[in-house]
Amino acid sequence: SKRRLIDYPRSGYTGLRRWVPSWKQVLGSCLAFMTMMIGLVGIAYAMTEIPSANDIAVRETNVYYWADGSRMVVAGEGNVNRQNLELEDIPQAMQDSVISAENATFWEDPGIDVMGIGRAVLNMARGGDVQSGSTITQQYVKNMYLTQDQTIERKVRELLLSVKVGAEIEKEEILQGYLNTSYFGRGAYGIQAAAQAYYGVDAVDLTDSQCAFLTSLLNGPSLFDPYSGGDGEELSDVNEANLERATERWAWVLERRVEVGEGLSQAEYQEIIAEEFPLPQPPTRAMERAGQIGYLTDLADQYMIANDLISEDELAAGGNRIYTTFDEGMVNSMVEAVEQVRE
Secondary structure (H helix, E strand, O other): OOOOOOOOEEEEHHHHHHHOOOOHHHHHHHHHHHHHHHHHHHOOOOOHOOOOOHHHHHHEEEEEEEOOEEEEEEEEEEHEEEEOOOHHEEEEEHHHHHHHHHOOOOOOOOOOOHHHHHHHHHHHHOOOOOOOOOOHHHHHHHHOOOOOOOOHHHHHHHHHHHHHHHHOHHHHHHHHHHHHHHEEOOOOHHHHHHHHHHHHHOOOHOOHHHHHHHHOOOHHHHHHHHOOOOOOOOOOOEEEHHHHHHHHHHHHHHHHHHHHHHOOOOHHEEEEEHOOOOOOOOOOOOOOOOHHHHHHHHHHHHHHOOOOOOOOOHHHOOOOEEEEOOHHHHHHHHHHHEEEEOO
């Protein structure tokens, strides 16, 4: 008889055994399936292109300063409080803290964590949420190119893009982008806005201890901000539950830096831990451009445009530091005088 390409149902057998595939057939089917899947993934990867960044991911705000150099207000189109920094302007301690806490294999991995993906798939199979053991590269991709939706379709796209980005973009650029696009709470996007929102300083002036706390916020700002209030509320009371969580996470981040070997010795760790937790300042309305402040910033904008110091497009694009000649003390005195007259 003519030999069949695939001997199934199996010849030479009767009954149930005729329908039970041999180990060679099982192995061959598995190999064929794996080859097909690898081919499909390869095609999908080849067709994946790195898109343009989301508008909200690159949008910046303008920062206005009083005559003495202190910050007046942050303002910009779309109310996204962000001022992007170059990596060299971000403290090494912040870079080390984030890598230690979020993705210890960042410098070596291909952009994804295979074990983390396995855990996520297992969780989905059990009917749980679509979660991720996301690498810094994956979080950067999500912040820069995708939405925050937790769907399987977006997750697959995130994985393909992460491998692509990991292969085509330098790690330093990825880390810089991640630290500029991550949300730290209090309306602050990026490490510069976060440094001002929590400590009233520029990112370059953050201490190791403060960097550890700010890293903690990436795990959930609403859970780790020691104050229960935020922008839009006048609450300055410490939330004890949040403070306890923040203190534990702060200490853990510092400990991870020692374990991973990211720029902190055991002696330095002990010295920082011996100090008090770096309690941030209470929340403030960093983007309040109403009333007298709004009038003054509008005056500054009009003056700069009229004198060709900046174009309207450049002003709208954001990312500008605008130093005015307005005296904060004199402005406050005038506001108080007007209020007294009204009374």
